[in-house]
Amino acid sequence: MSQAIETVDEDGVIERVSGPVVTATDLDARMNDVVYVGNEGLMGEVIEIEGNLTTIQVYEETSGVGPGEPVENTGEPLSVDLGPGMLNAIYDGVQRPLDVLEEKMGTAFLDRGVDAPGIDFEKVWEFEPTVDEGDSVGPGDVIGEVPETASITHKVMVPPNYEGGEVTSIEAGEFTVDEPVAELDSGEEVTMHQEWPVREARPANEKETPTIPLVSGQRILDGLFPIAKGGTAAIPGPFGSGKTVTQHQLAKWADADIVVYVGCGERGNEMTEVIEDFPELEDPKTGKPLMSRTCLIANTSNMPVAARESCIYTGITIAEYFRDMGYDVALMADSTSRWAEAMREISSRLEEMPGEEGYPAYLAASLSEFYERAGLFQNINGTQGSVSVIGAVSPPGGDFSEPVTQNTLRIVKTFWALDADLAERRHFPSINWTESYSLYRQQLDPWFRENVEEDWPEVRQWAVDVLDEEGELQEIVQLVGKDALPEDQQLTLEVARYLREAWLQQNAFHDVDTYCDPKKTYRMLRAIKTFNDEAFEALEAGVPVEEIADVDAVPRLNRMGTAEEWNEFIDELESDLEEQIRSLY
Ligand SMILES: Nc1ncnc2c1ncn2[C@@H]1O[C@H](COP(=O)(O)OP(=O)(O)OP(=O)(O)O)[C@@H](O)[C@H]1O
Ligand SMILES: [Mg+2]
Structure with a gap:
C-alpha cells in the first residue's frame, strides 16, 4: 500500500471500499467532482470532503477494487452531453449509451470502466442557421436547426453561460457536434454540443401558472x-x-x-x-x-x-x-x-x-x-x-x-x-x-370548456357526485342489502356502476380503448348522463328500476370505450336509450 502511494503522487489513494462508496486520501477535489476510481478507472462522484478524506459514490460495481489503488480527479462536475442524438437513445444512469456499451463490451449493463459520451461525436448533422451574420444573440438564443429525427427539429442554442454578442460567421452545412457552427464577436464559438452539470437546474426567466x-x-x-x-x-x-x-x-x-x-x-x-x-x-x-x-x-x-x-x-x-x-x-x-x-x-x-x-x-x-x-x-x-x-x-x-x-x-x-x-x-x-x-382542475377548466365542451366541468362534477353518493350508499348496502334501498337510490347505484365500468375502466391493451380522445371521454360521460336523466324520468313516471335497467340498449354503454367509430356509436346509443326508456311509460 505504501508503494502505491509513492507511485501516484497527484492522484488520491483508496483507503476503504464499502459497496458503492469509496473513501480516498490525498485527493485534491471539490464537492461533486467526477473522479476515476481504481486501476480500472470506474466513474464516481465526490459526495463528501472531510479534511484529507474524500468520499466518493461510484457509478459502477466496485467488487475487486481495493485500498491502495489510485483515484484520479477530472475536476469537472457530473454533467450530461447535450446536443442532437439524444432522442432514440437508451442511456444508463450517467448517460452512457447502452447500445454503445454493448458494442464495446459485448454485454449490456455489466462492464466497468468504459466511458462513452452521451452523444455521438463523429456523426455529422445537417445544420441550418436561423440567424444571420451581424445579428445579435444572447445566452440561450436559438441560432439554427438540425432535423434530429423524423418528428423533432433540434434547436441549436447559445449555451446559457455564454456572454453572447454579434454573429460574425454562421453557415449552413454538415457538422459534427463539436465543430463550431457560429462565431460571435465576443470570441465565443457555438457548437451543437453543450455540457451541463446534472445537479443544477438549467436557468429560466420565470415559472408560470400552467393552464393547458x-x-x-x-x-x-x-x-x-x-x-x-x-x-x-x-x-x-x-x-x-x-x-x-x-x-x-x-x-x-x-x-x-x-x-x-x-x-x-x-x-x-x-x-x-x-x-x-x-x-x-x-x-x-x-x-x-x-x-x-x-x-x-x-x-x-x-x-x-x-x-x-x-x-x-x-x-x-x-x-x-x-x-x-x-x-x-x-x-x-x-x-x-x-x-x-x-x-x-x-x-x-x-x-x-x-x-x-x-x-x-x-x-x-x-x-x-x-x-x-x-x-x-x-x-x-x-x-x-x-x-x-x-x-x-x-x-x-x-x-x-x-x-x-x-x-x-x-x-x-x-x-x-x-x-x-x-x-x-x-x-x-x-x-x-x-x-x-x-x-x-380549476386552472385547466377554461381549456376543457373551450377545446372539448362548454359544460365539461359541470358534467364532470355530476359524475363526481354520483360516485360519491355510490360510496355512501355502498356502506348501507353492506348492512341491509341493495333491495332495502328506495328505488331512486337503487337507480343511482346502477348509474354509478356504468360510470365505473364503462367510463373509469379503460383497457390499456385494447387497440381502440388504449387511447381516448378528450372529446370521446366527454361524449361517453354524456351518454351515461343521458341514461341517468332518461331513467330518472321514467322512474318518476312509475316505471320500476328493474325494467329500466333491463332496457336493451343499456349494456351497450359498456362497449363505448372499444368502439372505433365512437361518434356514430354514441349518437345511436343515446337515441336508442331515449326511445327505449321512453317507451316504458
Ligand atoms: N390500464 C390497464 N389496463 C389493463 N391492464 C392493466 C392496466 N393497468 C394494469 N394492468 C394489469 O396489471 C398488471 C400489473 O401492472 P404493472 O406492472 O403496471 O404494476 P406495477 O404497479 O408497476 O407493479 P410492480 O410493483 O411489480 O412494479 C399488468 O400486467 C396488467 O395485466
Ligand atoms: Mg412496475
Missing part, C-alpha cells in the same frame, strides 16, 4: 384528475397495481413533444419491455416511430445503486434542455422509491444520521428539488417550454403513510392513488377515485 392540460388519453386522468403541461404527479401503488402500465400509457399517449422515460431501479424485465416495446411503437400523432421523440434512461435493479441515484438528475437535465428549445417535455420516473432507496443505501454507507425509516434526513429536500425542476417556463431565449414530471412511488406493502409517499404528496399537485382492491377486481386502471386528486 397534458392530455393523456386516459379517461380517469383527463376526466377527473388532469395534470397540466408543466405539472407534477405521483402514482403511488402497491405491488402489481398498475404503476408501470400507467407510466407506459403516458409515455405513449400523452401529448408531449418529447418524452424522457427514466426506468429507475425496477426489475430488468420491466425495462426490457420498454426497450423492446417502445422502438416498435408508432407515434399516434405523426405515425412515425415513438422513439424518435423519446429518450430512455435505464437503471434496473441489477445495475449499480449510485447510478440509480444519478439517473433522475440525468433525466431531468435532458428534459430541461428540450424545454429550452420551447418544447413540452414529459418525464416519467419509475420508481422514485427505488431512487430514495439508493439515497438511503449511500447515506447509510456514509454512516449519516438516519431520518425516518432509515432514509436520509435530506429525503424531503431531494424530492422537492427534483419536482421543483418541473414547470411551465418562460425560457431565457423568450420561448415557452414545459417539463411535466410523473413519478411512480412503490410504498412497501402499499402503505401510503411511509416517508417517500408522504414527502412526495406534500410536493406534487396531482395524486393518482392506485388501489390493490381495484386491481384485484381487475378494475383497470386501478386508480382510486375517492383518494386521488388534482389541484390543477
Whole structure:
C-alpha cells in the first residue's frame, strides 16, 4: 500500500471500499467532482470532503477494487452531453449509451470502466442557421436547426453561460457536434454540443401558472384528475397495481413533444419491455416511430445503486434542455422509491444520521428539488417550454403513510392513488377515485370548456357526485342489502356502476380503448348522463328500476370505450336509450 502511494503522487489513494462508496486520501477535489476510481478507472462522484478524506459514490460495481489503488480527479462536475442524438437513445444512469456499451463490451449493463459520451461525436448533422451574420444573440438564443429525427427539429442554442454578442460567421452545412457552427464577436464559438452539470437546474426567466392540460388519453386522468403541461404527479401503488402500465400509457399517449422515460431501479424485465416495446411503437400523432421523440434512461435493479441515484438528475437535465428549445417535455420516473432507496443505501454507507425509516434526513429536500425542476417556463431565449414530471412511488406493502409517499404528496399537485382492491377486481386502471386528486382542475377548466365542451366541468362534477353518493350508499348496502334501498337510490347505484365500468375502466391493451380522445371521454360521460336523466324520468313516471335497467340498449354503454367509430356509436346509443326508456311509460 505504501508503494502505491509513492507511485501516484497527484492522484488520491483508496483507503476503504464499502459497496458503492469509496473513501480516498490525498485527493485534491471539490464537492461533486467526477473522479476515476481504481486501476480500472470506474466513474464516481465526490459526495463528501472531510479534511484529507474524500468520499466518493461510484457509478459502477466496485467488487475487486481495493485500498491502495489510485483515484484520479477530472475536476469537472457530473454533467450530461447535450446536443442532437439524444432522442432514440437508451442511456444508463450517467448517460452512457447502452447500445454503445454493448458494442464495446459485448454485454449490456455489466462492464466497468468504459466511458462513452452521451452523444455521438463523429456523426455529422445537417445544420441550418436561423440567424444571420451581424445579428445579435444572447445566452440561450436559438441560432439554427438540425432535423434530429423524423418528428423533432433540434434547436441549436447559445449555451446559457455564454456572454453572447454579434454573429460574425454562421453557415449552413454538415457538422459534427463539436465543430463550431457560429462565431460571435465576443470570441465565443457555438457548437451543437453543450455540457451541463446534472445537479443544477438549467436557468429560466420565470415559472408560470400552467393552464393547458397534458392530455393523456386516459379517461380517469383527463376526466377527473388532469395534470397540466408543466405539472407534477405521483402514482403511488402497491405491488402489481398498475404503476408501470400507467407510466407506459403516458409515455405513449400523452401529448408531449418529447418524452424522457427514466426506468429507475425496477426489475430488468420491466425495462426490457420498454426497450423492446417502445422502438416498435408508432407515434399516434405523426405515425412515425415513438422513439424518435423519446429518450430512455435505464437503471434496473441489477445495475449499480449510485447510478440509480444519478439517473433522475440525468433525466431531468435532458428534459430541461428540450424545454429550452420551447418544447413540452414529459418525464416519467419509475420508481422514485427505488431512487430514495439508493439515497438511503449511500447515506447509510456514509454512516449519516438516519431520518425516518432509515432514509436520509435530506429525503424531503431531494424530492422537492427534483419536482421543483418541473414547470411551465418562460425560457431565457423568450420561448415557452414545459417539463411535466410523473413519478411512480412503490410504498412497501402499499402503505401510503411511509416517508417517500408522504414527502412526495406534500410536493406534487396531482395524486393518482392506485388501489390493490381495484386491481384485484381487475378494475383497470386501478386508480382510486375517492383518494386521488388534482389541484390543477380549476386552472385547466377554461381549456376543457373551450377545446372539448362548454359544460365539461359541470358534467364532470355530476359524475363526481354520483360516485360519491355510490360510496355512501355502498356502506348501507353492506348492512341491509341493495333491495332495502328506495328505488331512486337503487337507480343511482346502477348509474354509478356504468360510470365505473364503462367510463373509469379503460383497457390499456385494447387497440381502440388504449387511447381516448378528450372529446370521446366527454361524449361517453354524456351518454351515461343521458341514461341517468332518461331513467330518472321514467322512474318518476312509475316505471320500476328493474325494467329500466333491463332496457336493451343499456349494456351497450359498456362497449363505448372499444368502439372505433365512437361518434356514430354514441349518437345511436343515446337515441336508442331515449326511445327505449321512453317507451316504458
Ligand atoms: N390500464 C390497464 N389496463 C389493463 N391492464 C392493466 C392496466 N393497468 C394494469 N394492468 C394489469 O396489471 C398488471 C400489473 O401492472 P404493472 O406492472 O403496471 O404494476 P406495477 O404497479 O408497476 O407493479 P410492480 O410493483 O411489480 O412494479 C399488468 O400486467 C396488467 O395485466
Ligand atoms: Mg412496475
